[in-house]
Amino acid sequence: MIEKHTIIVTVINSAGVLARVSGLLSQRGYNIESAIGAPTEDPNIYKLSLVVEETGEHIEQIIKQLNKLVDTVRVTDISHKDNYIVREYIILKIEVNEKKRSDFFELARVFKANLIDVATDHVILELAGTPRKVDRFIEMVKPYGIKEYIRSGEFAMAEYQTPKKGDNKNGD
Amino acid sequence: MNGAEILIDGLRREGVDTIFGYPGGVVIPIFDVLYSTKKIRFLLTRHEQGATHAADGYARSTGKVGVCLVTSGPGATNTITGISTAKLDSSPIVVISGQVATGNIGTDAFQETDMVGLTRSICKHNYLVKDVAELPKTIKEAFYIARTGRPGPVSIDIPVDVSNAKLRNYKYPESVNLPGYKPVKKGNNGQVKKLAEAIARSQKPLLYTGGGIISAEATAELLQLIQKTNIPVVTTLMGLGTVPYDHPCFLGMPGMHGRVAANKALLECDLLIGIGVRFDDRITGPRHTFARQATVAHIDIDPAEIGKNVKTDIPIVGDAKTVLRQLIEKVKPRTNNSWNERTEFWKEKYPLKYKDSGNEPVNPQYVIERLNSLIDKDAILVTDVGQNQMWSALHYNYRYPRKFLSSGGLGTMGFGLPAAMGAAFGNPDTQVVCISGDGGIQMNIQEFATCAINRIPVKIIVLNNAYLGMVRQWQDLFWNKRYAQVCLQRGPDCPDECHGSDENCPTNYLPDLVKVAEANGMTGYRAKTKTEVDEVLKRGLAEEGPVLMEFFVNREENVFPMVSAGKPLSDMMTGE
Numbered sequence: 001m002i003e004k005h006t007i008i009v010t011v012i013n014s015a016g017v018l019a020r021v022s023g024l025l026s027q028r029g030y031n032i033e034s035a036i037g038a039p040t041e042d043p044n045i046y047k048l049s050l051v052v053e054e055t056g057e058h059i060e061q062i063i064k065q066l067n068k069l070v071d072t073v074r075v076t077d078i079s080h081k082d083n084y085i086v087r088e089y090i091i092l093k094i095e096v097n098e099k100k101r102s103d104f105f106e107l108a109r110v111f112k113a114n115l116i117d118v119a120t121d122h123v124i125l126e127l128a129g130t131p132r133k134v135d136r137f138i139e140m141v142k143p144y145g146i147k148e149y150i151r152s153g154e155f156a157m158a159e160y161q162t163p164k165k166g167d168n169k170n171g172d
Numbered sequence: 173m174n175g176a177e178i179l180i181d182g183l184r185r186e187g188v189d190t191i192f193g194y195p196g197g198v199v200i201p202i203f204d205v206l207y208s209t210k211k212i213r214f215l216l217t218r219h220e221q222g223a224t225h226a227a228d229g230y231a232r233s234t235g236k237v238g239v240c241l242v243t244s245g246p247g248a249t250n251t252i253t254g255i256s257t258a259k260l261d262s263s264p265i266v267v268i269s270g271q272v273a274t275g276n277i278g279t280d281a282f283q284e285t286d287m288v289g290l291t292r293s294i295c296k297h298n299y300l301v302k303d304v305a306e307l308p309k310t311i312k313e314a315f316y317i318a319r320t321g322r323p324g325p326v327s328i329d330i331p332v333d334v335s336n337a338k339l340r341n342y343k344y345p346e347s348v349n350l351p352g353y354k355p356v357k358k359g360n361n362g363q364v365k366k367l368a369e370a371i372a373r374s375q376k377p378l379l380y381t382g383g384g385i386i387s388a389e390a391t392a393e394l395l396q397l398i399q400k401t402n403i404p405v406v407t408t409l410m411g412l413g414t415v416p417y418d419h420p421c422f423l424g425m426p427g428m429h430g431r432v433a434a435n436k437a438l439l440e441c442d443l444l445i446g447i448g449v450r451f452d453d454r455i456t457g458p459r460h461t462f463a464r465q466a467t468v469a470h471i472d473i474d475p476a477e478i479g480k481n482v483k484t485d486i487p488i489v490g491d492a493k494t495v496l497r498q499l500i501e502k503v504k505p506r507t508n509n510s511w512n513e514r515t516e517f518w519k520e521k522y523p524l525k526y527k528d529s530g531n532e533p534v535n536p537q538y539v540i541e542r543l544n545s546l547i548d549k550d551a552i553l554v555t556d557v558g559q560n561q562m563w564s565a566l567h568y569n570y571r572y573p574r575k576f577l578s579s580g581g582l583g584t585m586g587f588g589l590p591a592a593m594g595a596a597f598g599n600p601d602t603q604v605v606c607i608s609g610d611g612g613i614q615m616n617i618q619e620f621a622t623c624a625i626n627r628i629p630v631k632i633i634v635l636n637n638a639y640l641g642m643v644r645q646w647q648d649l650f651w652n653k654r655y656a657q658v659c660l661q662r663g664p665d666c667p668d669e670c671h672g673s674d675e676n677c678p679t680n681y682l683p684d685l686v687k688v689a690e691a692n693g694m695t696g697y698r699a700k701t702k703t704e705v706d707e708v709l710k711r712g713l714a715e716e717g718p719v720l721m722e723f724f725v726n727r728e729e730n731v732f733p734m735v736s737a738g739k740p741l742s743d744m745m746t747g748e
Contacts, residue, residue, distance in 0.1 A: 012352055015300065016288060027293045064476035070297040070317060073352045 003079070004033070004053050006086060006154050009066055010074040013039060013046040017071050021048055024069065030054055030062055034153030045073070049155040083159045088131045089152040090138070091116070093124050095145035104144055111137050122147060173342045175304045175335040176201040179268070180209055182311035185344050188212060188239050190230060190597060192223040196243020197283060198270035198332040206241075215597055215626060218618035220247050222590040224254020225616070227265045229591030230598040231258075232577045233552055235389065237318050238265040238594065244272055245283030248329070249290065253584055255325045256294040260581025261410060262387055264323035266314050267295075273333040274302055287329040296324030304337040312345045321355030322474040323387050355473060359490035359498055367469050367486050368502035370443055374467075376511040377403045378441035380426070380455075383410030383580070384448015384472060384492045386573045393496035394447070395419075401506040404515045406434040408449055409561075409580045413570040423515055427455040428735050429562040432522035435733075435741045437515050438463065446470045448492045451481040452581070461740035471495045522733075524566055525748070529726045532701045536560070536635045536725040539705055540567040543605070543633070546709050551603040552577065552595050556588030556612030559641035562731040564607050586615025592630045593623055603631065603713070610636040610660060610681070617688065623718035624693035631713055632689075632720045637727045638673075638681050645730045646737075649745075673727045681724075689720035696720040 011017050018037055025032050030052060037048035052062060059077065066075045078084040096104045104123070108115065113127040127137055131154050138149065173181070179202060183191070192215045195203045206214060217223040220242045227238030242251055248269040258265045272281040288300045297317045299310045307330070314326040371377055385394050391414045398405055398421050405415050406426040415422045424431030426438050438444070444466040449455070451470075456462035459481055469486035470478045478487040488495055526537045540563055547553070553568055554577040555561040561578055570576040577595060579587040592606035613634050623630050644658040653671040661678050662670065686696030695715055699708040705723065712721040732747030 015302070016292075019289070020292060023292050061476065061480060064480075068474070068476050070350060070353045 002053055002055055003059070004051060005059050005077055005079040006156060007050045007052065007063065007066070008076045008078055008156060009048040009050060009072060010076075011046050011048065011069070012071040012073065013044050014071050017046060018048070020069055020071060021050075021066065024065055025050075025052070025062065028061070028065060030058060034151070036153040036155055049153065051154050078156050084156045085159055086130060086154055086156040087128055088134045088154050089126070089128045090134050090149055091124065091126050092138075092141065092149040093122055093147040094141050095121060095147055096123050097121065100144060104141075107140055111140070113137065174201070174338050175301075175307055175330065176205045178304070178307050178339060178342055179311065179330065179335070180205045180212070182308060182344055183239065184209075184211060186311065186315040187236065190215070191239045191241050192217055192226040192230070192594060192597075193241035194220050194223055194243065194247060196245075196247045196270060198272060199241065199243045199247075199335070201332065201335040202241065202268075202270070202330075213597075215593075215622070217590065217593075217622050219616065220250030221254055221586065222593070222616050222619045222622065224251045224265070224267060225257065225584075225587050225590035226594030226597065227267070228254060228258045228263050228587075229554060229577060229594030231263050231265050231594075232261075232591070233574050233595035234598040235574060236598070237315055238263070240265060240267045242267070242269050243283065244270045244287070245285045247283075248285050248287045252290060252294065253582075253586075255291055255327065257579050257582045257584045257587060258325040259294050259296065261579065262323050262383060263325070264318040265325045266318050267291075267325060267327045269327065269329050270335070271300065271329045271331040274331045275333070277331065287327060291327040294325075295327050296322075298327040298329070300329045300331075301334050302331065304334050304339045307334065307339070308342065308344050313348050313350065316348045316350075317353065321353070322384075355491075356475075356489050357491040357494045359471065359488040359495035361498070363486055363488045364495065364498045365502055367445070367488065368499060368504070370467055370469065370486060371401060371403070371445075371506065372504050374443035375509070376441045377401075377443040377445065377506075378437050378466075379403050379405040379445050379447065380408075380438070380449055381405060381411050381414060381447045382408040382449035385411055385414045386448075388448065388473070388492035388494075390448075390491075390493035390496050391573045393493055393500065397496055397500050397503070400500060401503060402508050402512060403445070403506065404437055404512060406430070406437060408452070408455060409565055409578055411448065412565060412578075413573045413576040416571045417569045421512075423519060425565055426741070427452075428457075428737070429566065429731055429733065430455075430735075430741075431524070431566070432733055432744055432746065433515060433518035435735070435744055436518050439465075439741055440514075441466050443467045444469065446472070447496070448472060450477045453481070456481060457735060457740045458738060461742075522746070525746070526729070526732070527747075529729070531703060533726040534699060534702050534705060534723050536563050536637070536723070536729055537567050538702060539633065539635060539709075539723050539725070540564060540607070542705050542709055544569040546706070546713055547605060548603040551575065551605055552592075552599060554578070554588050554592035554595055554604065554606045556606070556608035557583045557585045558609050558612060559637075559645065559729075559731050560607050560609040560612070560635045562642070563635070566731070585612040588612055589630070589632060590616050590619050592632070593619055593628050596628045596630050604629070605631045605633060605713075607633045607635065609641060610634055610638060610685070611640045613685070614683070620689060620692035620694055620718075620720075627717050629716065630718045631715070632718065633712075634685055634720065634722045635725045636681060636685065636722055637725050637729065639727060641729075642731070644728070648728065648730065649734075650736065685720060685722050694718050694720055696722065698722045698724070700724045
């Protein structure tokens with residue numbers, strides 16, 4: 001069964017580390033739905049959030065292969081774990097004429113979307129929330145006419161008791 | 173000290189005494205330092221691919237890290253096949269390539285190629301050294317990564333300005349700090365206990381061992397386990413030599429060209445214990461058909477191998493030597509039972525067979541059988557890839573680890589000769605014999621000169637059938653004998669469609685390999701008949717320097733047993 005998994009990869013902040021991770025996944029024929037990465041509070045550590053849609057067997061292989069990279073410190077599959085805060089960010093440009101504007105603003109307010117710019121024929125807004133909330137917002141604003149949007153992809157942080165260092169590293 | 177001096181100093185500190193390679197513009201600073209370094213021998217090959225395979229052959233035969241030094245651009249790209257070969261067979265090599273100056277990287281400069289980009293998916297780890305201050309740490313890490321855990325190739329790309337840059341306060345690091353790389357040695361005690369219990373319960377246990385035994389230097393432990401438990405054992409191509417060919421518990425190599433007894437044992441065992449193997453498709457056939465009836469235990473140092481191809485019931489991550497010691501301690505002695513008798517029966521019932529083709533042409537299997545009697549008992553045999561490789565794996569009497577070398581995973585034609593050269597360079601007192609086909613030998617034939625000039629005494633056997641024999645065999649068996657582009661003597665006068673050799677085929681094969689050998693300053697012998705085989709082998713093996721021994725073998729001889737691609741192991745063809 002194909003499932004969506006969010007995997008957090010903690011790596012050494014070294015040259016080409018992004019290429020190593022993305023190259024590994026494409027080399028073995030796995031599909032990445034989204035991948036985002038950025039430095040962390042420790043300048044030597046870089047964190048990547050990957051969303052992949054694969055079967056459980058493949059997910060296990062992906063995690064093992066990621067662990068095998070010399071630069072990988074830790075790999076955590078946070079799917080089905082409830083101690084993680086998962087967020088996504090989106091910027092949208094939506095066609096809204098004057099007639100529908102007040103309706104639309106009401107909708108944006110309910111979702112706590114932030115207005116960035118208003119023009120005669122469109123508005124630009126931003127929204128941060130759970131991936132589900134972002135999906136839902138896109139669905140709701142679709143009837144107005146979406147001109148363009150860009151999503152960050154998922155990223156996450158453990159709320160409490162992060163797994164021990166080296167977790168998953170040994171496989172048995 | 174400058175970067176080049178630091179590099180050579182670092183190599184010496186890592187115990188490197190031999191480098192294989194080829195110079196070029198951006199590595200002149202390194203070669204210049206090397207030129208006056210007496211403690212490191214350098215072998216100038218005639219092609220960078222030869223240098224990489226030679227480093228690999230050196231590594232496989234000595235257990236040390238093989239080192240290769242080449243220039244940027246084409247020098248670097250010519251190492252790709254060798255690096256990939258080493259990766260698939262977990263052979264520890266370090267490939268050092270020059271790079272254009274840091275300021276020119278990304279400008280498509282002369283002889284610039286993105287080496288880290290190219291090698292990312294085919295090496296264990298790689299480096300582009302942009303600052304001379306990082307060079308000492310990089311060398312230390314590269315050797316550590318190459319030789320520990322599951323060994324493998326590491327590439328270091330060094331821009332020319334880094335080689336020339338001075339570093340004050342140079343100090344070679346004493347240890348590595350790699351938070352993301354911590355290979356596990358010891359197996360989980362609980363799992364080892366579980367395996368020992370499974371062995372005690374099992375009626376039909378089978379050991380399935382591979383190259384991991386050799387990498388971990390665990391041959392003695394494996395033999396000890398077999399002695400204590402009498403469990404029958406099959407060994408992959410990469411593991412040949414760990415269990416001597418005539419060991420009573422040994423059933424041979426399993427898989428596509430495996431021995432019948434080995435495959436039958438895989439099909440019937442109730443407990444399969446894989447050690448240092450990767451359940452390769454050439455062993456398993458279609459995964460869903462493999463070892464369905466058995467409890468599968470898998471001991472491997474690479475966690476990613478466990479459960480990758482076959483569902484594993486008892487996974488044990490660890491070094492084969494350490495885990496085997498743990499297991500030997502826990503396992504109860506086991507005596508021969510009806511299962512042992514059954515495997516014994518298969519061995520007797522299905523011996524290796526081939527159809528005698530008379531005095532002429534020579535049976536290729538016969539050449540190997542005669543070699544068994546005439547070769548030194550502790551010789552190193554290096555094969556090329558294809559039929560010659562499978563005949564060697566089936567018919568050669570291997571006795572010791574690190575003495576049967578072959579490109580298993582990548583199946584690299586052209587591997588044999590340069591790897592044998594590297595093995596001979598690393599084992600000057602050991603006889604080194606290379607068995608190749610006429611196709612493979614031509615892929616790195618330029619190394620004849622390297623052998624002759626440097627007096628590297630490789631004994632080269634070519635089983636010449638004027639075909640790319642393994643592909644021809646597939647076309648013979650599965651493609652209605654449509655011999656598309658597999659005949660190395662095919663010329664403009666040949667019919668459009670050829671379905672086999674006949675009396676119109678040329679009898680003087682080109683190139684004349686004996687003349688090629690002679691042109692390179694080597695001796696060449698040729699046997700066209702069975703009666704000449706012994707004489708050629710005796711004279712060739714007695715020769716002091718490198719020598720070519722060519723045998724005109726039965727052109728359409730096939731390798732049997734064989735399981736067709738995509739078929740389960742139960743579908744064995746024995747060629748009868």
